[in-house]
Amino acid sequence: xxxxxxxxIGYAFMGRAHSNAYRQVGRFFTPKYLPRMKVLCGRTPxxxxxxxxxxxxxxxxxxxxxxxxxxxxxxxxxxxxxDSHAEIAIEAAKAGKVVFCEKPLANTVKESERMLAAVxxxxxxxxxxxxxxxxxxxxxxxxxxxxxxAARAAAQAAEKSGAAVIVTDLPADWTLAVVDAVxxxxxxxxxxxxxxxxxxxxxxxxxxxPNSVIPSHANEVATKSGQVIAGSRTETFMKAVxxxxxxxxxxxxxxxxxxxxxxxxx
Numbered sequence: 066x067x068x069x070x071x072x073x074i075g076y077a078f079m080g081r082a083h084s085n086a087y088r089q090v091g092r093f094f095t096p097k098y099l100p101r102m103k104v105l106c107g108r109t110p111x112x113x114x115x116x117x118x119x120x121x122x123x124x125x126x127x128x129x130x131x132x133x134x135x136x137x138x139x140x141x142x143x144x145x146x147x148d149s150h151a152e153i154a155i156e157a158a159k160a161g162k163v164v165f166c167e168k169p170l171a172n173t174v175k176e177s178e179r180m181l182a183a184v185x186x187x188x189x190x191x192x193x194x195x196x197x198x199x200x201x202x203x204x205x206x207x208x209x210x211x212x213x214x215a216a217r218a219a220a221q222a223a224e225k226s227g228a229a230v231i232v233t234d235l236p237a238d239w240t241l242a243v244v245d246a247v248x249x250x251x252x253x254x255x256x257x258x259x260x261x262x263x264x265x266x267x268x269x270x271x272x273x274x275p276n277s278v279i280p281s282h283a284n285e286v287a288t289k290s291g292q293v294i295a296g297s298r299t300e301t302f303m304k305a306v307x308x309x310x311x312x313x314x315x316x317x318x319x320x321x322x323x324x325x326x327x328x329x330x331x
Contacts, residue, residue, distance in 0.1 A: 066091075066098070066099050067097070067098050067099070068098060068099050068100070068101040069098045069099070069100055069101065069139040069140055069163075070101050070103040070104075070137055070138050070139045070140070071087060071100045071101060071102055071103055071104075071138075071139070071140045071142055072103060072104045072105075072106060072132045072133065072135070072138045072140065072141050072142065072162075073102070073104070073105050073106065073122070073142045073144065074106045074129045074132070074133075074141065074142065074143050074144065074145055074153055075106070075107065075143065075144035075145040075146075076105055076106075076107050076112075076113060076116040076117075076120070076144075077144070079144040079167050080105075080116070080120070080144045081116075081120060083142055083144055083167075084102065084105075084120035084121060084122070085120075087100040087102050088102070088121055100140070101123075102120075102121055102122045102123060103122070103123055103124060103137070103138060104122065104123065104124040104125065104126055104132055104135075104138070105117040105120065105122035105124070105125050105126075106125070106126045106127065106128070106129045106132050107125070107127065108127055109127070110125070110127055113125045113126075113127065129153055130156060133153065133156050133157040133160050133162060134156075134160050138162060139162065139163060140162060140163040140165060141153070141154075141157035141160075141162045141163070141164055141165070142165045142166075143157075143164070143165065143166045143167060144167045147169050147170075147171060147172045147284070148172050150166055150167075150169075150170065150171050150172075150176070150180070151171045151172075151176040151177075151179055151180050154166050154180045154183065154184070154191075155179060155180060155183040158180075158183040158184045158186070158187040158189050158191070159183065159187060161187060161189060162189060163189060163190045163191070164184055164189060164190070164191040164192075165191075165192050165194065166180075166191075166192070166193050166194065167193075167194045168193055168194055168195060168282070169282065169284065170193050172284075248275050248276050248277075248323075248324055248325025248326075249275060249276065249277055249278070249279065249321050249325035250269065250273055250275050250278055250279070251278075251279045251281050252265050252268065252269060252278060252279070252280060252281060253265065253281055253282040254280045254281065254282065254283050254298055254299065254302045255282055255283040255284040255285065255298045261298070262280075262283075262298045262299070262301040262302035262305060263301065263302075263305050265280070265302055265306075266302055266305035266306040266307075267305075269306050269307075269308060270306060270307045270308070274308075275308060275325055276308060276309075276324055276325040276326050277308050277309040277310070277311060277321070277325050277326055277327060278306060278308055278309070278310050278311070279310070279311050279312070279313065280299055280302050280303070280310055280312060283297065283298040283299050283302075284298075285297060285298060287299040287312060288312060288314060291314055291317075293312060299312060309326075309327065309331075311327055311331045317330055318330050319331050
């Protein structure tokens with residue numbers, strides 16, 4: 066099977082997730098092309114070498130500019146912090162690469178517009194990693210959303226399959242297909258192009274109506290010493306939302322029952 070050479074820029078949490086996906090995709094699906102984990106790029110030589118050895122990358126580099134210009138690289142996957150997404154994506158587009166960028170797309174609307182203009186001008190394939198759009202329950206919901214009755218049937222099927230996640234940027238006509246099945250949503254509260262904390266609270270209280278919620282992607286430090294920081298987006302959301310909101314903490318495991326209610330660790 067033909068392969069596409071991938072350069073992954075960044076190797077922290079999302080870099081590990083993407084690396085795992087590249088390793089596993091051929092075992093779960095039959096893609097037209099298989100990814101070849103060609104080069105992992107990071108700032109610290111020793112750390113990026115350790116990550117590459119652990120995650121399965123063939124080569125390492127500390128110069129992303131040199132990597133995106135390499136003729137043997139087909140895909141540039143960007144999982145760095147958001148303040149560097151625009152610069153890397155624009156240069157990758159200029160070099161004619163497929164551009165795959167983690168969310169949030171950028172830190173400002175203007176940066177996002179520049180990125181979109183660059184990939185359109187270059188005529189390259191591009192994608193932001195809104196990965197739950199490809200989840201089976203969500204895909205089924207999209208296919209069924211044209212019919213109210215079919216959409217509600219899709220919701221019931223999603224509930225039976227254990228679907229418990231909603232993506233905040235779903236079009237409004239998808240709501241019928243997913244809202245009845247959601248007991249524990251994870252909602253973005255601070256992304257560019259999604260929602261702020263009060264808007265997210267409205268979505269949870271008035272549209273989704275789950276039993277509890279996990280706030281995510283505040284794009285700022287949310288906790289300190291195990292406590293939510295006063296004045297943060299996370300605190301604003303938690304004060305505005307009517308259902309219990311549970312914030313993940315490092316080293317602490319939360320578990321939830323089938324109804325979406327916290328069973329332990331919350």
